[in-house]
Amino acid sequence: MALQALGAAFLLIAAIGVIRLPDAFQRMHSATKAGTLGTTLLLLGVMASDEVDHSASGWLPIIFLLVTLPLGAQLLARGAYLSGTALEGLKEDPLADELELPGEKRREPKGPGSASS
Amino acid sequence: MTGQEWFEAALGAMLALALVLSGWRMVRGPSFADRFVALDMLTAIAVGFAALTALSTGRGAFLDIALGVSLFNFVATAAFAVFLERKRKGSSS
Numbered sequence: 066m067a068l069q070a071l072g073a074a075f076l077l078i079a080a081i082g083v084i085r086l087p088d089a090f091q092r093m094h095s096a097t098k099a100g101t102l103g104t105t106l107l108l109l110g111v112m113a114s115d116e117v118d119h120s121a122s123g124w125l126p127i128i129f130l131l132v133t134l135p136l137g138a139q140l141l142a143r144g145a146y147l148s149g150t151a152l153e154g155l156k157e158d159p160l161a162d163e164l165e166l167p168g169e170k171r172r173e174p175k176g177p178g179s180a181s182s
Numbered sequence: 183m184t185g186q187e188w189f190e191a192a193l194g195a196m197l198a199l200a201l202v203l204s205g206w207r208m209v210r211g212p213s214f215a216d217r218f219v220a221l222d223m224l225t226a227i228a229v230g231f232a233a234l235t236a237l238s239t240g241r242g243a244f245l246d247i248a249l250g251v252s253l254f255n256f257v258a259t260a261a262f263a264v265f266l267e268r269k270r271k272g273s274s275s
Contacts, residue, residue, distance in 0.1 A: 069234075070189075070193065072230065073196045073197055073230065076197060076230050077200045079226075080201070080204045081203060083203065083204050083219065084206065089213055089219060092207070093215075093222075096219050096220075096222055096223040097222070101226075103230065104252075107229075108245070108248065111236050111237045111245070116240045117236050117237060117240055117242045118241070122245070123242070125245075126245060126246075126249040126252055129252050130226075133256035134226070134252075137259030137263070140260055140263035141218055141263045143263065143267070144262070144264065144265070145215035145218075145266055147267050148215070148266045148267065
């Protein structure tokens with residue numbers, strides 16, 4: 066029961082982080098790490114309880130989640146960065162200049178319009 | 183209701199609250215990446231719901247449903263990541 070409660074609490078914390086954090090990448094950090102831990106703990110707690118029959122293997126979804134959730138988040142973060150999603154609190158991004166990304170916010174301080182100050 | 187049933191109802195309420203929060207991020211989310219992160223979170227919560235259903239009904243087959251949902255999750259996330267990368271190449275203006 067402690068494992069199940071902990072898993073549900075971690076899932077709730079991950080959802081609160083998805084709402085509260087200011088940036089797509091920070092939201093991804095919350096959803097992936099806390100979400101993976103929460104689902105794994107919840108599945109472990111369900112497997113450890115006596116009320117579920119043990120003919121079905123619960124280890125398979127746990128292993129699959131531990132492998133694929135970080136992998137999917139990495140793919141998603143790569144796609145999001147390459148599509149020019151703005152990063153919060155980052156003034157200059159040398160990698161974006163190198164790759165010539167289409168992001169608006171990070172290119173703006175170097176543009177000719179912002180030279181008035 | 184017994185104590186075990188109250189406990190399962192409390193867990194279900196927590197997961198439902200998490201579902202509402204990430205669904206709100208999916209509706210609100212300013213960029214495409216936010217919506218895809220919210221989709222990832224929603225399917226993780228769906229896996230949690232499948233595990234909770236296995237607990238409350240006592241049928242271990244719902245753990246297989248959890249496996250199927252997580253498989254869906256990975257395929258959808260990989261497809262959307264490829265979509266985001268191709269969006270960059272398409273909008274070269």
